[in-house]
Amino acid sequence: xxxxxxxxxxxxxxxxxxxxxxxxxxxxxxxxxxxxxxxxxxxxxxxxxxxxxxxxxxxxxxxxxxxxxxxxxxxxxxxxxxxxxxxxxxxxxxxxxxxxxxxxxxxxxxxxxx
Amino acid sequence: xxxxxxxxxxxxxxxxxxxxxxxxxxxxxxxxxxxxxxxxxxxxxxxxxxxxxxxxxxxxxxxxxxxxxxxxxxxxxxxxxxxxxxxxxxxxxxxxxxxxxxxxxxxxxxxxxxx
Numbered sequence: 001x002x003x004x005x006x007x008x009x010x011x012x013x014x015x016x017x018x019x020x021x022x023x024x025x026x027x028x029x030x031x032x033x034x035x036x037x038x039x040x041x042x043x044x045x046x047x048x049x050x051x052x053x054x055x056x057x058x059x060x061x062x063x064x065x066x067x068x069x070x071x072x073x074x075x076x077x078x079x080x081x082x083x084x085x086x087x088x089x090x091x092x093x094x095x096x097x098x099x100x101x102x103x104x105x106x107x108x109x110x111x112x113x114x
Numbered sequence: 115x116x117x118x119x120x121x122x123x124x125x126x127x128x129x130x131x132x133x134x135x136x137x138x139x140x141x142x143x144x145x146x147x148x149x150x151x152x153x154x155x156x157x158x159x160x161x162x163x164x165x166x167x168x169x170x171x172x173x174x175x176x177x178x179x180x181x182x183x184x185x186x187x188x189x190x191x192x193x194x195x196x197x198x199x200x201x202x203x204x205x206x207x208x209x210x211x212x213x214x215x216x217x218x219x220x221x222x223x224x225x226x227x228x229x
Contacts, residue, residue, distance in 0.1 A: 004157075034216070034217070041224075042221070043204065043219045043220065043222050044158075046217070049216065091155075093157050093158070095158075095217070097215070097217075102148050102160040102163040103148070103158075103208075103217050105150075105157035105158040105159075106157050107157040108155065108156060108157045110155060
C-alpha cells in the first residue's frame with residue numbers, strides 16, 4: 001500500500017515551452033504532497049509543499065511563477081514548469097506521507113530542456 | 115531548524131563485507147529519522163524509520179540502524195552487503211509525524227559494492 005505514481009518518467013522539451021508533471025496517490029488520500037528537485041549526484045532539495053484546495057508553500061529561492069503547483073484533489077498534485085530553459089533540466093520527485101507510514105516517493109521525472 | 119549530515123560521500127566495500135553509513139542530525143526538538151535508498155533514475159525507497167520505542171530499528175534488505183540520542187546519530191548498518199546494494203543512500207529527518215511535516219535530507223552516501 002501507500003503508492004505514489006508520477007508521470008511522465010522522462011520528458012524532453014524545447015526551451016520556452018511548458019511541461020506538466022503529475023503526481024498521484026493511488027491508494028490513499030494526500031492532503032499534502034511535496035515536490036523535490038535533484039541535481040546529478042546531489043541530494044533532494046524541497047521546492048514546495050502542495051496543499052489540497054489551497055495555495056502551495058514554496059521554499060525560499062523557488063520561483064512560484066515558474067514552478068506552478070496545483071493540488072485540485074486529494075489524490076493528484078501537478079507541477080508545471082513554465083517557459084522552461086536548459087537550467088531547469090533536472091530530476092523532479094514528488095512525495096506524500098500516508099499516516100503511519102514513512103514518506104512515499106514517486107519514481108521521479110527526468111526533465112531535459114533543449 | 116533541523117539538519118542532517120552524512121559525512122561520507124562515498125563508501126567502497128567488498129561484497130559480503132559489513133558496512134556502516136554514518137548519519138548525524140541536529141535539532142533543538144525531538145525528531146523522527148529515516149533512511150532511504152535510491153537506485154539510478156528512480157525515486158526513493160524507504161529502508162527503515164525511527165519514530166519512537168526501541169532504538170534499534172530493522173528495515174528491509176537486511177539493513178538496520180540505531181538511534182543514539184546522546185550522540186545525535188542514526189547510523190545505518192548491514193552485516194554482509196551484496197552487489198545489488200550498490201546505490202545512493204539518504205538519511206532524513208522530520209520534526210513530527212504529521213502528514214504535512216517536511217522531510218530534510220542529508221547529502222547522500224554512495225555505496226559501491228565490488229567483488
